Amino acid sequence: MRFRVERDVLAEAVAWTARSLPSRPPVPVLAGLLVEADKTGLTLSGFDYEVSAQVRVDAQVEEPGRALVSGRLLADISRSLPPQPVSVTTEGPKVLLVCGSARFALLTLPVDEYPTLPELPHVTGTLPSGLLATAVAQVAVAAGRDDTLPVLTGIRVEIEGDTVTLAATDRYRLAVRELTWHPEQPGLSAVSLVPARTLADTAKALTGIETVSIALSTGTAGEGLMGFEGQGRRTTTRLLEGEFPKYRALLPSESSAVATVDTAVLVEAVKRVSLVAERNTPVRLTFAAEELQLDAGTGEEAQASESLPCTLDGEPLTIAFNPHFLLDGLSAIDAEVTRFSFTAATKPAVITAGGTGEAAGPAPYRYLLMPVRLSG
Amino acid sequence: MALSVWEHLVGQDRAVVLLQQATRAAAEIVAGTGPGAAMTHAWVITGPPGSGRTTAAEAFAAALQCPAGGCGTCHSCTTARDRTHADVEVVRPVGMHHRVDHMRELVRRAALSPAGGRWQVVVIEDADRMEGTSQDWRAANALLKAIEEPTPRTVWVLCAPSLEDVLPTIRSRCRHIGLATPPVAAVADVLVRRDGIDPTMAAFAARAAQSHIGRARRLATDEGARLRRAEVLRIPTHLSGVGPCLTAAANVVEAAQEEAATVTGPLDAAETAELARALGQGSSRGLDGRGRAQLKDLEKDQKRRATRIQRDVLDLALLDLLGFYRDVLAVQLGAQVELVNTDVERDVRAVARASTPERTLQRIDSVTACREQIAGNVAALLAVEALTVTLR
Ligand SMILES: [Zn+2]
Numbered sequence: 001m002r003f004r005v006e007r008d009v010l011a012e013a014v015a016w017t018a019r020s021l022p023s024r025p026p027v028p029v030l031a032g033l034l035v036e037a038d039k040t041g042l043t044l045s046g047f048d049y050e051v052s053a054q055v056r057v058d059a060q061v062e063e064p065g066r067a068l069v070s071g072r073l074l075a076d077i078s079r080s081l082p083p084q085p086v087s088v089t090t091e092g093p094k095v096l097l098v099c100g101s102a103r104f105a106l107l108t109l110p111v112d113e114y115p116t117l118p119e120l121p122h123v124t125g126t127l128p129s130g131l132l133a134t135a136v137a138q139v140a141v142a143a144g145r146d147d148t149l150p151v152l153t154g155i156r157v158e159i160e161g162d163t164v165t166l167a168a169t170d171r172y173r174l175a176v177r178e179l180t181w182h183p184e185q186p187g188l189s190a191v192s193l194v195p196a197r198t199l200a201d202t203a204k205a206l207t208g209i210e211t212v213s214i215a216l217s218t219g220t221a222g223e224g225l226m227g228f229e230g231q232g233r234r235t236t237t238r239l240l241e242g243e244f245p246k247y248r249a250l251l252p253s254e255s256s257a258v259a260t261v262d263t264a265v266l267v268e269a270v271k272r273v274s275l276v277a278e279r280n281t282p283v284r285l286t287f288a289a290e291e292l293q294l295d296a297g298t299g300e301e302a303q304a305s306e307s308l309p310c311t312l313d314g315e316p317l318t319i320a321f322n323p324h325f326l327l328d329g330l331s332a333i334d335a336e337v338t339r340f341s342f343t344a345a346t347k348p349a350v351i352t353a354g355g356t357g358e359a360a361g362p363a364p365y366r367y368l369l370m371p372v373r374l375s376g
Numbered sequence: 377m378a379l380s381v382w383e384h385l386v387g388q389d390r391a392v393v394l395l396q397q398a399t400r401a402a403a404e405i406v407a408g409t410g411p412g413a414a415m416t417h418a419w420v421i422t423g424p425p426g427s428g429r430t431t432a433a434e435a436f437a438a439a440l441q442c443p444a445g446g447c448g449t450c451h452s453c454t455t456a457r458d459r460t461h462a463d464v465e466v467v468r469p470v471g472m473h474h475r476v477d478h479m480r481e482l483v484r485r486a487a488l489s490p491a492g493g494r495w496q497v498v499v500i501e502d503a504d505r506m507e508g509t510s511q512d513w514r515a516a517n518a519l520l521k522a523i524e525e526p527t528p529r530t531v532w533v534l535c536a537p538s539l540e541d542v543l544p545t546i547r548s549r550c551r552h553i554g555l556a557t558p559p560v561a562a563v564a565d566v567l568v569r570r571d572g573i574d575p576t577m578a579a580f581a582a583r584a585a586q587s588h589i590g591r592a593r594r595l596a597t598d599e600g601a602r603l604r605r606a607e608v609l610r611i612p613t614h615l616s617g618v619g620p621c622l623t624a625a626a627n628v629v630e631a632a633q634e635e636a637a638t639v640t641g642p643l644d645a646a647e648t649a650e651l652a653r654a655l656g657q658g659s660s661r662g663l664d665g666r667g668r669a670q671l672k673d674l675e676k677d678q679k680r681r682a683t684r685i686q687r688d689v690l691d692l693a694l695l696d697l698l699g700f701y702r703d704v705l706a707v708q709l710g711a712q713v714e715l716v717n718t719d720v721e722r723d724v725r726a727v728a729r730a731s732t733p734e735r736t737l738q739r740i741d742s743v744t745a746c747r748e749q750i751a752g753n754v755a756a757l758l759a760v761e762a763l764t765v766t767l768r
Contacts, residue, residue, distance in 0.1 A: 023666075024670060024673075025651075025654065027459060027460045028650045028651045028653070028654035028655075029460050029654065030460075031651075031654035031655055032654060047462070049462045049491065050485075050488065050491075052491075069659075070653075070654055070655060070656045070659060072655070072656065072664075072666075072667075073655075073656040073659055073660075073661055076661060076664075077660065077661065094659075103660075104659070104660035104661070105659060105660050106656075106659040106660065107653050107657075107658040107659045109653060109654050112451075112454065113454075113455060113458045113460045114455075114460065115455050115460050115461055115462045115491075116451055116452065116455065116461075116462070116492060118462070118491045118492065118493075119493070147480045147481050147483055147484035148480050148483045148484070148518060148521055150483065150484045150486075150487030150488075151487070153484060195488070223489070223493040224488075224489025224490060224493060224529065225489065225491070225493075238488040238489050238490075238491055239488070239489045240487050240488060240489075241487055241488070241489055241527040241528055241529070241530075242487055242525070242527065
């Protein structure tokens, strides 16, 4: 193998691929980054058995070939190279990397032992990377973290024509985000469950690309995988299997009371109140016509309380939430004004971005939060 | 010519037929051409130590991944053999047990679809060694959840000495493949064919190892192992007083440690070198702090494994002793069977003459009890001392 490549091209490609290298490789070869040169360019690949990442870049290839080298080391070295073209050559058991006056030798790892990378499924549609990253981050916050309940650690992705719905729940809250994308074929319908942490990382890593293509198995290639592609970068992730809770039934169709509050003021108040209270103490919210009172603590002896302005349309009510879950929702809606919709103090509340009236239709992002039962 | 994945199994024709049927059924499911009734999502493979439980499980796993049902030569088969295939995971206990937190992580991974579109196979070696008490079965119960709610393309293969060693709620959900003790001739034959061992030596080793394939290979190739076995077989005729009993016990335990070191030493060194290289050793810049930390962790795991292997080797020594007393019993009862320990036949006959079948049965029970104690983590030297004293 022998090729020449631009320094920045190499450094960026290596950094992006190295992202999917396992921090603790289950087998030594997975610490490797696969370098493949063919007549038309250079491909770099990394894999941790769950996520694969691959970058295709231009290079002047003099002699095609492939080699596996320590990924972390290659990332480390390529970051520090001077701004000059890089020449890469295999020599016996080593890969030599020369850039200006800098020379590095990397021992190769047994490339034959490197596992087969998953096939990329067929592209089914596209959307802007920023939209994907925002939507995924909004939903991922509600995903479960218990390994023994794998289904709840995923984000359900539903595609129905030009609408994509993302949903996640850990049984205490549910986050649902709808967005519009550009399907390849009209009338496309598909459902999959993607590990939430992986999807969030992937979406973040793709923000450098303008438009992301999403690839989903259509039965022939890449079954059980989801792929993302754009500007020569592609990544696959294995899907979760299992029955996701029937979440749509949980979303109330109407509400008996609606309150709006300034988000930043509420966030600060919740933080202060829950800081004073003991860990895991629910924070109690009492909504009245013009005032929202917050307190934390058990029974009679509230440990902290605070009040702030709000608007309320409906009967006053008192409801309690886990403060961390409430804060997660308040930060996920990403809006100046928060809107709470209630049916009863014992039923889940729905948090959405405020400001838009009912007439605007259902909010694109809904965060449903189970109340904590108040003792006494 | 390379061997198909099945040819690594010795004297297990029946099990191979069943697993090949399952492989064909699994291929039907993948291709969508049939119901694949002979395939199921959970299996228990049982058999005596050395019969090839893990070998069978890994052959099955490789066959499920291979488009040709286990050709042994394609990239899928070779990576399964090298234990780097994305859809084959072999889980071994780190120390004496499978840890409950490892089992929990496994439950999540098992819920993933396969990377290669066929099957994800999880092989659990020593499934009888699960962390937890006989009341809470913590590790086994974590596993049970995943086996109870199977993922369509995940296959579990549990390996254990016998069905009784697996939690009833788990084994009731598994299909069972029982491996036989392979015939001595088959083990000898494989030593000759695969390892190029002299036929006479192969026959001796296969018989002396009581068909334990790995042990037979070691006895045939390592003189030290043969000497250590001879040392163990001297015990029955050298237990004249408490002093010699204690010396014999110490010798046995020490020999087990030595033998374990001959196994773990090269294994540890190869693993360490491979990981160090993958983390950058030998390249420009070399290992960083994180890499060194990972090597430290590997060393810790290797130490835990060494403890387990020492116990396994000690168990094999006790099996030698058990074989000796079985020979004694056979002589005492006039049974027309070939003795295991023909090389020490004179000692066998001497012990047979000097005792009764009842006494021999007691001794066999003592050895069995000692094996159980050692499996139950009793200090090895204490257990073996107690044994040699009762064997007197
Ligand atoms: Zn094959």
